[in-house]
Amino acid sequence: MTVPHRALESTRLKKLCFTRRYASRHLATISLVASLVLLMSAFAACARPTPLPFPIATRIATEIPAEALPSPTAEVSPTPSATLTAAATSTPAPTPTAFITPPHAVESVNIPVLMYHHLKYREPNASETLKTWSVAPDQFAAQLDYLQGRGFHTITFKQLVAFFENGAPLPTNPILLTFDDGWIDAYTVAFPELKQRGMVGNFFVPTRYADAGGELLVNWEQILEMDRAGMEFGGHTISHADLTKITLEEMRRELRDSKTKIEDKLGHPIYALSYPFGAFNPKVMAETQAAGYRAALILCCGYKQSADILFALPRIRVSYDDTLDDLASKLPP
Numbered sequence: 001m002t003v004p005h006r007a008l009e010s011t012r013l014k015k016l017c018f019t020r021r022y023a024s025r026h027l028a029t030i031s032l033v034a035s036l037v038l039l040m041s042a043f044a045a046c047a048r049p050t051p052l053p054f055p056i057a058t059r060i061a062t063e064i065p066a067e068a069l070p071s072p073t074a075e076v077s078p079t080p081s082a083t084l085t086a087a088a089t090s091t092p093a094p095t096p097t098a099f100i101t102p103p104h105a106v107e108s109v110n111i112p113v114l115m116y117h118h119l120k121y122r123e124p125n126a127s128e129t130l131k132t133w134s135v136a137p138d139q140f141a142a143q144l145d146y147l148q149g150r151g152f153h154t155i156t157f158k159q160l161v162a163f164f165e166n167g168a169p170l171p172t173n174p175i176l177l178t179f180d181d182g183w184i185d186a187y188t189v190a191f192p193e194l195k196q197r198g199m200v201g202n203f204f205v206p207t208r209y210a211d212a213g214g215e216l217l218v219n220w221e222q223i224l225e226m227d228r229a230g231m232e233f234g235g236h237t238i239s240h241a242d243l244t245k246i247t248l249e250e251m252r253r254e255l256r257d258s259k260t261k262i263e264d265k266l267g268h269p270i271y272a273l274s275y276p277f278g279a280f281n282p283k284v285m286a287e288t289q290a291a292g293y294r295a296a297l298i299l300c301c302g303y304k305q306s307a308d309i310l311f312a313l314p315r316i317r318v319s320y321d322d323t324l325d326d327l328a329s330k331l332p333p
């Protein structure tokens, strides 16, 4: 049975009038209750981070290998080739002509995050660890050329977070190039190669490593120079700690103090954390979020990113023996 249009309007009008009368009569009470609810919500939000998609994260965690990190004092970097260390002239980043917008809900989008550690030539007596986590400088340069040729646009984690959190557009074919640990070749190889192509790299440095600096590791002065040239830095704890194996108090200190120190040195916020050894669990993810990070990276695998895995973003490892075809096979078609 249909209700006559006029009768329906009349009913709606009565309801509206009643609501208005009720509202004005109880305005003070409603305001007080609303304020209390808002206050309690704000307190709850501060005290407890937004729940994370733990089942997804835990599944990924069980599939990843532990990162084998070389001791910072164990290996000496070879002198990088002259062509790679020559001061590069800075060219402006190409302006993308099109943008993509974030998907609704938790649909994934193809945003590869490549993972590098050392950029150095393999020495005959190099340890297995060093072999596993190195890419030759000339291969690295060729890979950058290849990515540019394919139309990829390097972005920052600041942009990625804005994309998923606020719907800020990204350039088409976005990609992130991450470099963990702050080895000196981040400064002597990656930085000039990226700069001369107008590309951006994302560097994750344990603060104690940057304090040490020297022949093996980037120091704060170099970090600042790279930051000012447009490179992005993120957290990798103070001491490259396995966050799953330390006390809650130590975990909080490793996460928070390193973030504060990098931000103090750079004079602006940082956004992402790379879990040392790729080691994480739900507790680590929650503490990372509570420490103020907006995203975090794991070691494995693939290029599908979505808002519900912002604290377990997968990466693609580039290996020493990867040809450009191998690299292509790891990227979206």
Ligand SMILES: [Zn+2]
Pocket: 067, 069, 180, 181, 236, 240, 275, 276, 277
């Ligand atoms: Zn690391």
